[in-house]
Amino acid sequence: xxxxxxxxxxxxxxxxxxPSTHGVFRMVLTLDGETVVDVVPKxxxxxxxIEKLAEENTYVQGVTxxxxxDYLSPMTGNFPFVLAVEKLAGIEVPLRAQYLRIIxxxxxxxxxxxxxxxxxxxxxxxxxxxxxxxxxxxEIILDLFEMLCGARMTPTYMRPGGVSQDLPEGFKxxxxxxxxxxxxxxxxxxxxxxxxxxIVQMRLKNVGVLPAEKAIACSVSGPSLxxxxxxxxxxxxxxxxxxxxxxxxxPTGTKGDNFDRFVVRYEEIKQSMRIVRQALANLPAxxxxxxxxxxxxxxxxxxxxxxxxEASRGELSxxxxxxxxxxxYRCKLRSPSFINLTALxxxxxxxxxxxxxxxxxxxxxxxxxxxx
Amino acid sequence: MEIKPPxxxxxxxxxxxxxxxxxxxxxxxxxxxxxxxxxxxxLSVYGQNANLAYSAVNTIYNWCRRWSYWPSFFGLACxxxxxxxxxxxxxDISRFGAEMYRASPRQADLLIVSGTVTRxxxxxxxxxxxxxxxPKFVMALGGCACMGxxxxxxxxxxxxxxxxxxxxxxIPGCPPRPEALLHGLMTLQERGDRGYLxxxxxxxxxxxx
Amino acid sequence: MSVDSLAEAINxxxxxxxxxxxxxNMPSVTIGAGRLVAVCNHLKSQMGFNYLSSITGVxxxxxxxxxxxxxxxxxxxxxxxxxxxxxxxxxxxxxFNVWQGADLxxxxxxxxxxxRFSGHPNLTRILMWDEFEGHPLRKDFGxxxxxxxxxxxxxxxxxx
Numbered sequence: 034x035x036x037x038x039x040x041x042x043x044x045x046x047x048x049x050x051x052p053s054t055h056g057v058f059r060m061v062l063t064l065d066g067e068t069v070v071d072v073v074p075k076x077x078x079x080x081x082x083i084e085k086l087a088e089e090n091t092y093v094q095g096v097t098x099x100x101x102x103d104y105l106s107p108m109t110g111n112f113p114f115v116l117a118v119e120k121l122a123g124i125e126v127p128l129r130a131q132y133l134r135i136i137x138x139x140x141x142x143x144x145x146x147x148x149x150x151x152x153x154x155x156x157x158x159x160x161x162x163x164x165x166x167x168x169x170x171x172e173i174i175l176d177l178f179e180m181l182c183g184a185r186m187t188p189t190y191m192r193p194g195g196v197s198q199d200l201p202e203g204f205k206x207x208x209x210x211x212x213x214x215x216x217x218x219x220x221x222x223x224x225x226x227x228x229x230x231x232i233v234q235m236r237l238k239n240v241g242v243l244p245a246e247k248a249i250a251c252s253v254s255g256p257s258l259x260x261x262x263x264x265x266x267x268x269x270x271x272x273x274x275x276x277x278x279x280x281x282x283x284p285t286g287t288k289g290d291n292f293d294r295f296v297v298r299y300e301e302i303k304q305s306m307r308i309v310r311q312a313l314a315n316l317p318a319x320x321x322x323x324x325x326x327x328x329x330x331x332x333x334x335x336x337x338x339x340x341x342x343e344a345s346r347g348e349l350s351x352x353x354x355x356x357x358x359x360x361x362y363r364c365k366l367r368s369p370s371f372i373n374l375t376a377l378x379x380x381x382x383x384x385x386x387x388x389x390x391x392x393x394x395x396x397x398x399x400x401x402x403x404x405x
Numbered sequence: 406m407e408i409k410p411p412x413x414x415x416x417x418x419x420x421x422x423x424x425x426x427x428x429x430x431x432x433x434x435x436x437x438x439x440x441x442x443x444x445x446x447x448l449s450v451y452g453q454n455a456n457l458a459y460s461a462v463n464t465i466y467n468w469c470r471r472w473s474y475w476p477s478f479f480g481l482a483c484x485x486x487x488x489x490x491x492x493x494x495x496x497d498i499s500r501f502g503a504e505m506y507r508a509s510p511r512q513a514d515l516l517i518v519s520g521t522v523t524r525x526x527x528x529x530x531x532x533x534x535x536x537x538x539x540p541k542f543v544m545a546l547g548g549c550a551c552m553g554x555x556x557x558x559x560x561x562x563x564x565x566x567x568x569x570x571x572x573x574x575x576i577p578g579c580p581p582r583p584e585a586l587l588h589g590l591m592t593l594q595e596r597g598d599r600g601y602l603x604x605x606x607x608x609x610x611x612x613x614x
Numbered sequence: 615m616s617v618d619s620l621a622e623a624i625n626x627x628x629x630x631x632x633x634x635x636x637x638x639n640m641p642s643v644t645i646g647a648g649r650l651v652a653v654c655n656h657l658k659s660q661m662g663f664n665y666l667s668s669i670t671g672v673x674x675x676x677x678x679x680x681x682x683x684x685x686x687x688x689x690x691x692x693x694x695x696x697x698x699x700x701x702x703x704x705x706x707x708x709x710f711n712v713w714q715g716a717d718l719x720x721x722x723x724x725x726x727x728x729x730r731f732s733g734h735p736n737l738t739r740i741l742m743w744d745e746f747e748g749h750p751l752r753k754d755f756g757x758x759x760x761x762x763x764x765x766x767x768x769x770x771x772x773x774x
Contacts, residue, residue, distance in 0.1 A: 077741035082559035104483035252715025367668035
């Protein structure tokens with residue numbers, strides 16, 4: 034009798050214009066009732082040809098493209114590009130600039146994780162309420178960035194050889210006041226309203242499970258990999274830019290479900306605050322830019338460099354090759370969101386339609402990075 | 406295939422400092438908005454409908470629409486984040502009545518194109534614009550939607566959304582601050598105040614018919 | 615590990631695979647295209663490089679290079695493997711069966727550079743639309759061919 038009610042599978046298109054796909058992302062779902070049988074992600078709707086444009090613009094101009102790639106955390110996007118240029122050209126960055134870069138990158142990581150938690154609330158169906166609370170703190174961090182370098186969202190703060198502006202007066206006090214006064218509020222609200230919420234736990238636990246072996250095989254990185262229980266962070270494994278002088282932990286999950294990835298992001302905010310406090314306390318004096326950097330920076334012909342960093346969403350790396358000109362010969366941007374999508378199909382097979390949106394939310398993709 | 410500019414507009418030449426309708430882009434030279442969007446006493450346009458009842462209804466209709474634009478949730482790239490920030494607590498778009506971001510374009514009357522328009526996405530944008538019901542307005546938010554932004558010269562970017570659909574308000578910036586978005590919304594409200602109840606009169610005003 | 619010990623270990627497993635070696639950011643070996651899958655299997659199973667970090671394609675005018683960056687997770691060892699193929703009809707064996715993370719990355723290299731990966735289950739365009747002609751990141755894309763820069767997908771007919 035049940036077999037007589039057997040239906041066919043149904044293909045539906047979650048098209049590029051969708052309120053919950055975190056941008057112009059398209060998925061063709063094959064559904065059997067409510068259960069997902071197959072997922073084919075289709076991307077490229079925001080492909081702007083950044084790698085080709087980087088070959089036609091100088092090294093210093095190319096940094097502006099990396100802002101627009103991962104637009105929810107542009108400071109961490111600048112990082113590998115300038116590190117690769119410095120490796121190519123053999124530039125030594127002064128220590129004060131390295132500390133300023135770390136302050137900017139970790140503050141950006143806090144802002145990005147806050148936005149990610151807020152947008153996850155959006156996907157769960159709470160319709161902008163958690164987003165309003167978390168973005169309230171993110172706006173204060175963007176105020177700090179505006180104080181630092183003048184722009185909220187596309188700062189291009191890191192330049193080859195250092196940073197563009199020095200720390201203004203009052204930044205340190207303002208930043209520490211932000212940590213004392215504003216952050217405890219949101220760090221208390223997120224567990225009270227979301228993490229310890231029974232409905233959120235029922236919706237996130239045991240959904241979208243990604244085992245550790247599968248995550249490593251699929252080249253997943255970042256909080257998605259750490260949520261599966263793999264304790265791997267590039268800041269600790271291959272330290273770059275004075276990160277080995279800081280003390281911080283790496284939060285990991287256990288099971289690799291949506292809840293673990295969500296909690297890993299929340300815990301990483303605490304670790305980032307720790308790093309910023311240490312950096313502000315031990316900030317050395319000195320120049321903020323290496324001497325002798327001009328607009329027409331050149332690198333030796335035939336050199337190549339591969340700079341790996343830990344951005345907010347995973348491993349963001351830049352491979353650069355030079356032919357002696359003012360522009361890179363080849364600039365490849367390895368973005369975490371694009372490669373994390375390899376694991377999407379594994380996580381979604383067998384789940385419900387409502388879980389598709391939530392799993393995509395915890396995977397935390399940004400389409401500017403996926404499509405470049 | 407060839408992209409035809411929408412009626413009433415033309416392609417710009419390199420170095421021209423005017424927008425597609427011929428209005429100057431230099432801040433000091435710009436005409437007052439009344440000259441750009443038309444004034445309310447165009448009796449030739451009203452024609453046989455020039456009576457008090459019609460103009461009173463028109464005024465009330467425009468006032469109601471002014472305070473309740475429903476934007477369509479069409480965030481493409483980085484400017485979408487500033488659009489979202491414009492809708493949240495600090496830069497509150499809800500004071501203008503425009504907080505109802507509709508996911509479906511059939512329920513929206515304002516298409517805020519925020520972000521880079523790529524060629525792969527172009528058919529989808531045309532479909533979304535087509536699905537909106539008249540009267541509809543288009544706001545190009547950010548440099549990419551205005552003229553291609555920093556990606557001019559790329560092989561996969563449409564240089565400005567006005568190559569495909571007619572745009573009412575351009576908001577430059579990369580990305581424009583949420584206050585700029587609100588200024589653009591206020592400019593659009595002034596445009597809407599000069600709207601007419603019937604589509605034919607609206608087109609006459611815009612120079613399309 | 616040093617590049618010499620790496621090259622020796624690979625040569626012992628797959629005889630005569632290493633063509634060249636260099637240091638730089640990380641030890642780097644150049645492998646012939648035919649031995650790629652065997653070397654990658656050895657690196658993954660015997661030497662612990664279980665994480666494929668990135669696949670890059672570079673267009674030098676007379677040859678293509680495909681560069682694989684590997685990492686031993688969780689740990690600190692990183693290594694780089696390069697393959698050089700000729701410029702007309704470049705074909706590289708796919709490492710999809712070694713690391714599943716090569717799936718989307720090889721499709722992207724095929725789409726933008728035109729290097730075909732034999733053995734990949736679904737080698738289709740991923741970032742450009744399906745009817746696009748040409749491979750944009752090649753150095754000779756659109757040279758003397760303005761129409762290649764102005765391709766558009768099929769636009770729907772609007773009701774007016």
